[in-house]
Amino acid sequence: MTECSEGPSGLSINHPAIWDIDQFEANWSVFLEALMKEEASLLIPSARIRRQIEHCEVFLEVHSNWERMDAPHRLSAWKRLLVAAEEACRTVLPVCVGCGECCRMASPTLHAEDLPLLKGGKIPWERLITLRKGEPVRSPFDGKPFILSEERIKVAEKQGSRGCVFLDSEANRCSIYADRPLQCRAQACWDPIPARDAAELPFLLRRHIFEGIDLLLEVIAEHESRCGFQSLSAAFEELGRSKGENVGEVLDLLSYEEHFRRFVSDKFKIPPQYLDLLLGRSFGDMAALFGFRVLEEAGGARCLVPEGCEEQGERFCGE
């Protein structure tokens, strides 16, 4: 609760009896934040609990009538609201309240049974990316980092966030709700078991998607053998060990992989927006995983800039 001080009438100016609707809302936010810190389970997003509380009858009634109430009624309404909020916070309803938090925290990984959604055009291919074997990822269950022992196909994330590209953030709506993938259908923030069960089912792989198109399967295999994630990881390790001396090795790999992508796109007439699915993310995009940004200088030379060091001008450039 915000700090109290005395008003001219002797009433505390932070007393519910004299709040206008803006002060009511501001104090409600402060109260909820404190309540959720105390009560909320780590697994259940606080935005979900807030939405549940704000959709309960008591809140809707008190909020919509607040400005019409006299002082004694406001006080008793506020007390009723606090009791209802504490109850709602402890009893998370087993229903989706549409807060959108699970879609904001991660995009789904696809399973083999999602393939008809791709083939039927329900999930456009340019919205998918492949995370390749060896890439570091985080568990959707406990957030712990681990290394992928097998590739995964994922729906892309919105730029600069971990949120799913299909989430309409304003309306908290999924734009492909009727055709959402298995993981989304199993997800329930109040009960992790269905999502854990779904994670046991076979995942979708590129060889399922491109089955029968031998040419593309060969391109994927060639890319893996020439531009495997391990090679990038080893080059960045060497960069660290040599304190930036061996930057040429990383830059050569970035150019080679870029060249490979361009060649595939031109030769097989594959639009560039499908390459993140066909070949995984570009090495240039993946530099961020190692804490670097690729900078192209005026003459076309490339440098690696350590994240957070742009201002200081720190960079590693090739010959």
Ligand code: SF4
């Ligand atoms: S596909 Fe739809 S339900 Fe699934 S994470 Fe994206 S927005 Fe949410």
